[in-house]
Amino acid sequence: xxxxxxxxxxxxxxxxxxxxxxxxxxxxxxxxxxxxxxxxxxxxxxxxxxxxxxxxxxxxxxxxxxxxxxxxxxxxxxxxxxxxxxxxxxxxxxxxxxxxxxxxxxxxxxxxxxxxxxxxxxxxxxxxxxxxxxxxxxxxxxxxxxxx
Amino acid sequence: xxxxxxxxxxxxxxxxxxxxxxxxxxxxxxxxxxxxxxxxxxxxxxxxxxxxxxxxxxxxxxxxxxxxxxxxxxxxxxxxxxxxxxxxxxxxxxxxxxxxxxxxxxxxxxxxxxxxxxxxxxxxxxxxxxxxxxxxxxxxxxxxxxxx
DNA sequence: TTGACGAATAAGAATAATTATCGTTTACTA
DNA sequence: TAGTAAACGATAATTATTCTTATTCGTCAA
Numbered sequence: 001x002x003x004x005x006x007x008x009x010x011x012x013x014x015x016x017x018x019x020x021x022x023x024x025x026x027x028x029x030x031x032x033x034x035x036x037x038x039x040x041x042x043x044x045x046x047x048x049x050x051x052x053x054x055x056x057x058x059x060x061x062x063x064x065x066x067x068x069x070x071x072x073x074x075x076x077x078x079x080x081x082x083x084x085x086x087x088x089x090x091x092x093x094x095x096x097x098x099x100x101x102x103x104x105x106x107x108x109x110x111x112x113x114x115x116x117x118x119x120x121x122x123x124x125x126x127x128x129x130x131x132x133x134x135x136x137x138x139x140x141x142x143x144x145x146x147x148x
Numbered sequence: 149x150x151x152x153x154x155x156x157x158x159x160x161x162x163x164x165x166x167x168x169x170x171x172x173x174x175x176x177x178x179x180x181x182x183x184x185x186x187x188x189x190x191x192x193x194x195x196x197x198x199x200x201x202x203x204x205x206x207x208x209x210x211x212x213x214x215x216x217x218x219x220x221x222x223x224x225x226x227x228x229x230x231x232x233x234x235x236x237x238x239x240x241x242x243x244x245x246x247x248x249x250x251x252x253x254x255x256x257x258x259x260x261x262x263x264x265x266x267x268x269x270x271x272x273x274x275x276x277x278x279x280x281x282x283x284x285x286x287x288x289x290x291x292x293x294x295x296x
Numbered sequence: 297t298t299g300a301c302g303a304a305t306a307a308g309a310a311t312a313a314t315t316a317t318c319g320t321t322t323a324c325t326a
Numbered sequence: 327t328a329g330t331a332a333a334c335g336a337t338a339a340t341t342a343t344t345c346t347t348a349t350t351c352g353t354c355a356a
Contacts, residue, residue, distance in 0.1 A: 027333095057334085061333080064334090
């Protein structure tokens with residue numbers, strides 16, 4: 001099975017350099033796997049997928065690198081109404097709709113939600129970097145199965 | 149040590165009745181303790197405080213009643229960029245500023261943030277009930293202790 | 297009022313999720 | 327290519343959450 005080792009590799013190395021991370025094989029696979037999981041995967045789910053490509057990888061490594069990615073801005077932590085850590089790639093701007101009944105999280109585009117006014121001059125000298133909006137309510141499926 | 153058992157008791161019983169909860173001693177203490185913790189306490193922190201008044205209480209009881217309070221709308225779950233559940237009294241409308249460095253959460257009034265346009269007609273037939281905004285950034289204290 | 301019944305509760309046990317530790321291996325720099 | 331710091335993997339420890347069960351609470355009929 002022929003493949004070019006440089007395809008996809010260079011962008012990842014650049015990404016690591018940009019974020020001050022050393023580029024390890026495990027991290028690259030972790031990152032690639034998460035690119036194929038567009039939702040809000042749990043660490044266990046990511047681990048299961050990565051294990052197919054690196055059977056010897058440890059769950060602790062997955063946790064450590066997820067936290068590291070979050071810390072360095074490669075991933076974004078999704079505010080949780082789950083029982084476990086959830087993340088997503090820090091790609092395009094969107095927010096979340098959280099069903100208060102079944103806890104499902106779905107994405108909503110910023111344009112479908114409207115934009116907040118400027119984030120300058122917040123109380124206490126807080127320096128804003130971004131904002132995350134959770135719209136909380138009842139999803140369509142739960143509306144059907146629920147009386148009143 | 150004399151104290152009037154009705155002071156503070158009746159409002160709590162009313163609150164329970166309003167939310168369809170039976171008024172138990174543990175719940176009352178839990179509620180009273182949380183009133184003295186205006187921030188966004190974790191279950192462990194609440195547990196530590198409650199234990200001073202009810203040494204026999206179990207952490208599980210704290211968790212269960214916190215969840216129950218959230219379910220019935222007495223408490224509100226704070227969207228977390230913490231590793232653990234955080235709650236607050238469900239009092240007035242505000243959002244949160246989360247420091248991505250020290251994880252502190254401070255409240256921000258809705259008027260200081262601006263208001264979102266209407267929440268009608270969301271994609272997928274999602275029925276919105278409320279929204280919660282997290283402004284993520286660096287708090288004043290962390291700005292000082294951080295180079296570049 | 298009192299006692300039996302059913303529902304709701306609290307405690308502790310059990311489980312799940314996450315983090316810390318530590319010996320070994322790997323990646324970057326000179 | 328050797329030196330050094332960082333990362334890895336295994337597993338233990340800790341923390342968070344759920345489950346189970348004995349007990350308690352409130353109600354209602356006698």
